[in-house]
Amino acid sequence: MIDVRRMQVLRAVVTSGSVTAAAAHLGYTPSAVSQQVAALEKETGIALLERVGRGVRPTAAGRLLTEHAAVISQHVAAAETALADLRAGRTGRLGIRYFASVGPTLLAPALARLRREHPDVTIDPKLTDPNDPLPDVEQGHADLAIVVRRTSDESRPGIRLMHLLDDAYQAVLPTGHPLAGRRMIDLAALAGEPWVGSEPPGPCLEPITDACAAAGFSPDFVAKSEDYATAQGFVAAGLGVSLIPRLGLGTRHPGVTIRPVRRPEPVRTIYAAVREISLDQPALRALIDALVGAAKA
Incomplete structure (x- = not known):
């Protein structure tokens, strides 16, 4: 495999026309530059430079590698710019x-x-x-x-x-429900009600069932919906009561009343x-x- 860094050294030599000038540009010693070019010639199996007076010029193979080294330099520069943009948050x-x-x-x-x-x-x-x-x-x-x-x-x-955010669940009742006149509802007051499920099994349902257990009962789900709008529709139709988190009540059904819950207040985090x-x-x-x-x- 051809060493890309040695190709860049060769390009510097060809561009400057001498090993000494290339060494000064790269910050190397002339002997180090000569060693890099010699190693590259060994890798490629062909002569890359020929002496002309006090300088050097590329062979056909040298010109070919120099052209590719220039393309590689352009790609590296583009990669560095893209990486800097990504690192700074400008792209990605x-x-x-x-x-x-x-x-x-x-x-x-x-x-x-x-x-x-x-x-x-x-x-x-x-x-x-x-x-x-x-x-x-x-x-x-x-x-x-x-x-x-x-x-x-x-x-x-x-x-x-x-x-x-801590997103508290609120009681959703049919309009005209006996508990709708209260400003706040104790969770235990919903123990004997039929329930409309508003959450699928998992981390959003667990705060409801855990709170109900702490209040001394297990909710009797007579209908279930994993969509908050549909759950509100079921409640408005009189199928039961429900608990829905505040974030799920952005659009409220006209046929329901919503009240905060306490003792305990179910919350999803x-x-x-x-x-x-x-x-x-x-x-x-x-x-x-x-x-x-x-x-x-």
């Missing part, structure tokens, strides 16, 4: 995984801010419901995932979780998950800052 691509209810409330304003700050970064957001997006981050298929996790969940090696090794990327850091800002807003 960010793969994002998210679930539906954080799309309009957290992700949309964060992406708008990221677009203003890093207009040349390509953004690739993908909805992952109902799958857990964390494996995509672990395997390098995504740069960031918005996830729901409990404090008791095991940490993942190489993954950083950054807290964004939302995090941004990234690989530790990726945290030095300016665009990714900017996205995290934008998500934190959107969560505070």
